[in-house]
Amino acid sequence: MLLRFPKASQAREDEVTPRPLFLSRRSLLAGGAAAALFPDAAAAALQAPTTVRPRDAKLDEVTPKKSATTYNNFYEFGVAKTDPAEAAGALRTRPWEVVVEGEVAKPTTFGIEDLLNFPLEERIYRLRCVEAWSMVIPWVGFPLAELLKRVEPTGAARYVAFQTLHAPDQMPVLRTGFMEWPYVEGLRLDEAMHPLAILAVGMYGDVLPNQNGAPVRLVMPWKYGFKSIKSIVRIRLTRDQPPTTWNRMQAQEYGFYANVNPDVDHPRWSQATERRVGEFLRRKTLPFNGYAEEVASLYAGMDLKASF
Numbered sequence: 179m180l181l182r183f184p185k186a187s188q189a190r191e192d193e194v195t196p197r198p199l200f201l202s203r204r205s206l207l208a209g210g211a212a213a214a215l216f217p218d219a220a221a222a223a224l225q226a227p228t229t230v231r232p233r234d235a236k237l238d239e240v241t242p243k244k245s246a247t248t249y250n251n252f253y254e255f256g257v258a259k260t261d262p263a264e265a266a267g268a269l270r271t272r273p274w275e276v277v278v279e280g281e282v283a284k285p286t287t288f289g290i291e292d293l294l295n296f297p298l299e300e301r302i303y304r305l306r307c308v309e310a311w312s313m314v315i316p317w318v319g320f321p322l323a324e325l326l327k328r329v330e331p332t333g334a335a336r337y338v339a340f341q342t343l344h345a346p347d348q349m350p351v352l353r354t355g356f357m358e359w360p361y362v363e364g365l366r367l368d369e370a371m372h373p374l375a376i377l378a379v380g381m382y383g384d385v386l387p388n389q390n391g392a393p394v395r396l397v398m399p400w401k402y403g404f405k406s407i408k409s410i411v412r413i414r415l416t417r418d419q420p421p422t423t424w425n426r427m428q429a430q431e432y433g434f435y436a437n438v439n440p441d442v443d444h445p446r447w448s449q450a451t452e453r454r455v456g457e458f459l460r461r462k463t464l465p466f467n468g469y470a471e472e473v474a475s476l477y478a479g480m481d482l483k484a485s486f
């Protein structure tokens with residue numbers, strides 16, 4: 179299940195059908211669980227243990243891949259949950275570049291091949307949508323901090339702005355005038371640098387399906403799903419808080435922070451519980467989606483009801 183993606187040098191130009199390569203084994207699971215899951219892990223293939231151990235991995239069953247790839251929000255391809263799986267085949271994910279610019283000493287354009295060469299890890303995270311459903315997904319990616327360190331943020335950088343591809347020829351909803359495009363998101367720089375924040379290039383041991391945000395997306399496990407912007411082409415470090423798509427549309431309903439918080443209801447529904455996709459009984463929603471121990475200190479002294 180653990181994998182490494184093909185290095186750029188190993189991938190053929192015409193390789194449109196992605197294939198997983200099982201070159202190295204690495205896990206953020208607790209040692210015991212990792213050993214149980216990967217009993218045959220060759221010691222030589224194990225990389226340095228990491229200190230980040232999301233605690234939920236053992237508690238939550240991974241959502242079936244079929245559900246995670248057919249029940250999606252990717253409004254560029256339609257508003258129904260099944261639209262992205264049906265329409266995102268039109269998205270061209272090669273060639274692909276991510277421009278990283280703004281308040282940085284070294285503005286850099288990363289090709290998708292460069293991103294696949296970051297040390298990839300598997301991380302099993304909950305994704306909690308603001309619509310009160312959730313999934314548990316084994317992502318493959320690397321800490322966003324690793325990318326940001328490469329470009330050397332200046333002392334003036336306080337926020338990070340993200341932008342999705344804007345391609346009306348490939349994204350049918352962009353031709354309708356419904357919503358303002360491209361989809362944009364933003365984080366405070368310290369949130370972006372947190373070790374739980376990752377850029378994902380894969381899931382379930384394979385590259386990302388288009389409908390899940392190929393070829394590279396953000397995953398912010400302690401925030402509502404809409405912060406986890408898909409198919410990223412631009413990352414800009416800024417002095418001022420950047421606009422975000424859902425906040426711009428409906429500021430009373432969607433804040434800039436969007437931390438999962440069972441105590442702050444959405445104006446039109448409760449956020450206290452959630453339905454795990456594939457289950458009937460609702461579960462209690464946890465503060466920061468269960469990652470409070472890791473991230474709550476980022477918000478010390480803030481009124482989370484006001485800054486929702």
Ligand SMILES: Nc1nc2c(c(=O)[nH]1)N[C@H]1C(S)=C(S)[C@@H](COP(=O)(O)O)O[C@H]1N2
Pocket residue numbers: 246249250251252253254305306307308342361389390391402403404405406407408409
């Ligand atoms: N570009 C873009 N990114 C997006 C969205 C979107 O519509 N467009 N939807 C968001 C929402 S609301 C959620 S819940 C997650 C869903 O991710 P998934 O479909 O891969 O589970 O993606 C987020 N990222």
Ligand SMILES: [Mo]
Pocket residue numbers: 251306307308309402403404
């Ligand atoms: Mo969402």
